[in-house]
Amino acid sequence: MRQTKEFMIEKDWWKRSVVYQIYPKSFLDSNRDGIGDINGIIRKLDYIQKLGADVLWLCPVYQSPQVDNGYDISDYTQIAEQYGTMHDMENLIQECKVRGIKLIMDLVVNHTSDQHxxxxxxxxxxxxxxxxxxxxxxxxxxxxxxxxxxxxxxxxxxxxxxxHFYSKQQPDLNWENPKVRAAVYHMMNFWIEKGISGFRMDVIDLIGKEPDRGIKENGPKLHDYLKEMNRQTFGAKHLLTVGETWGATPEIGHLYSDEAREELSMVFQFEPMNLDKQPGKHRWDLKKLDLTDLKDVMTKWQQSFASSGWNSLFWNNHDLPRIVSRWGNDGPYRERSAKMLATLLHGMKGTPYIYQGEEIGMTHAKFASIDDYPDIETQNMYRARIAAGYSEQEIMHSIQMKARDNARTPMQWDERENGGFSSVRPWMKVNPNYHTINVFNNLADPNSVFYHYQKLIALRKEKAIFTEGTYELLDRDHPNVYAYKRVMGDQELLVVCNFYEQSAVFQYDMGQVRDIRVLLSNYPNSPIQLERFELRPYEAVIYEIKK
Incomplete structure (x- = not known):
């Protein structure tokens, strides 16, 4: 452990942290140009602090022609004019530190812009x-x-x-060239010296590609590159590094995150997020989520990382549709289901990530026209499927459910025009439900989704069992309920979640229980006699049990 002016840095501090992700373009416009910016983020740091998150993940604000909303970088050491200046960025880093918030930046080094x-x-x-x-x-x-x-x-x-594994304007870097790697490490150290606390590594599993052999992900030299990166940049500085790894299995996840290997802190793995697509097809080809499949996949990852390595916990990000519309109920049970999904995830082992608006239960906008979905991937898919003979109705349904645009509608701050995001026309339409679903209303209601997230974060920071306890799935075959235990010594937590709007009966063997109490519930008066009890629609409870 070493002391700095701002923080006491522990080697694995990120295991006890909660990360809040900001998509700058859609967060808050401070200069009336319809685009979110760095000064808008600074204005809302007290809000993030109030929530309890202690790490901020900032999506790219580097100089970019914005073909892929900043993931096409033309200069890694300059700030895009639409977001502000380097002075603004340095101010953001400092203002985060004043509030005890660490800041991590997106590292996009599989490719650059063609204007780099x-x-x-x-x-x-x-x-x-x-x-x-x-x-x-x-x-x-x-x-x-x-x-x-x-x-x-x-x-x-x-x-x-x-x-180019993405747009034609995003040519892939050649990581086999040592000069490329040296230039990337130099850039990373530039930002580390600015005072950031780590990196989220965009599609990092592609940097080991061997195109002549048809190898795209998880190439044979990938981990050599990451070990070298660790040595040359963040390794001795105790920074948070999380790799976006779409093709990771638990075995591959350990290659990234086992401490002795000296690569990354953790990975984003997406196996659960692929469960509502048809097997062997694209995510646009939808199928209904099977709860047992979700239990099996989540349990596999929890158990695989029980004693070594580390995992991330997330439902949403800038590339994923909003979970309350995807697997919850964005109608009459929006708040209940949003709280249930939060409880289910935050009770597990790993580092939780909250995507902007998730903490107030933001939903999909379900726009009727393709013109309201600006993302390059969505537009490409629409044209390709129209040409392939898909119906307009079928395509738009897929887009309304799975497009990346669903996460990118502007943040809903209050009931003012454009949800308080901007006083002028925003770069992307605001979800019309901002009049009711917004930060102002959440902060005014002690039973809101926001305060449920705040309580979950506080519990994780208060009780080590969330970080260190073991995980055990209960009643795998129950068709409606996802329940599991966390155990550490003589301490035990029981997390019980009704995943659907139908009531469900759950049974728990009380055994030699001496004491049981409700730590957190999304309903009042959840029962403490658990031998056989009925869960209300989307009811989610965390029990603390002493035996």
Whole structure:
């Protein structure tokens, strides 16, 4: 442990933290241009502090042409004008520290913008010093882009194809080139010296790609690169590093996060988030979530990381639709189901992540027109499926349920025009339900979704059992209830959640229980006689049990 001016830094401080994710473009507009910005974030730091989150994850604010909303970076050491200045960024870092909040930034190093000086030079000639910063080939192979179509784009100036696993304006960096890696590490250290506390690593499992062998994710050199990155940048500084790893299994997750391997703190794994798509198809091909499947996957990850490695806990982010509309009930039981889903997740072992608006139960807007869904991936999918003969109704239903745009509607602060996000027309339409679902109303209601999240965060910080206790699934085959225990020594927590709007009967063997009390519930008067009791719609309770 080492003392700094602002923080007492512990090696694994992030195990006891709760992270709040901000999508800057949609958070708060402070300068009346319809786009959220850094000064808007600063204005709301007291709100994040009130919630109880002690880490802020900031989506990209680097200089960018904004083809992919900032994930196409043209200069890693400059701030995009629409978000502010470097002075604003330095002020944000300092204002976070004043409030005991650590700040982590998005690290997007699988690819850059095609306007980055490296790529501008790379495409000039085959002999350019920056040519091998990117992946060039004479002929394309079968690799496909995650945004649809081929992963190769022809560049007429040199008669070769370059690799892009996302848009054509996002060429992939060549991580086999040591000069690329050195340049990335230099950039990371630039931000570490500014005082940030870590990185969320965008699609980090792609940097080990070997395109000539058709290898996209989890390439054989990936972990060598991460070990080198650890040594050259954050390793000795006790920073939070979380890798976005769409293809991770528990075994792969341990390669990233086992402490002895000296790679990352934890990973985002997405196995649970793929359970409502048809097997072997794209996420746009929907199917109803099976609760038993969710229990099995969540339990697998909880048990796999019981004694080593570390996992993240999340339902939402800027790439995922809002959970209350996806797996909850965004109608009459919106608040109950939002609290249930929060309880289910935050009772588990791992570091919880809360995406802006999740803490007030924001929902999908369900816009009727494709024109109201600006994301490049959504637009590409719409055109491709129209051409393939899908019906407009079928496509729009998929978009309303699964598009990334669902997470990106502006934050709903109050009942003023545009939800208090901006006094001018926002870059993206605000969900019309902002008149009722907003921060102001949540803060005024002691039983709101916001205060339920606040209580969950406080419990995690108060009781070590949330961080250190074991996990045991109960009654796996119950069709409506997800229940599990957390145990540490003679302490025990019981988490019981009715996942649906129908009432459900649950039975628990009280055994030698000496004392039982409700730590948190989304209903008043939850029972403490548990041998056989009826859970109300979306009822969720955390019990503390002494035996």
């Amino acid at each position: 000086p490296w790529f501008v030079e790379s495409r000039k000639s085959k002999n350019n010093a920056y040519r091998d910063f990117y992946v060039w080939r004479d002929e394309p192979n079968e690799l496909t882009s995650n945004f649809g179509g081929s992963a190769w784009a022809y560049d007429a100036s040199t008669g070769q194809y370059y690799l």
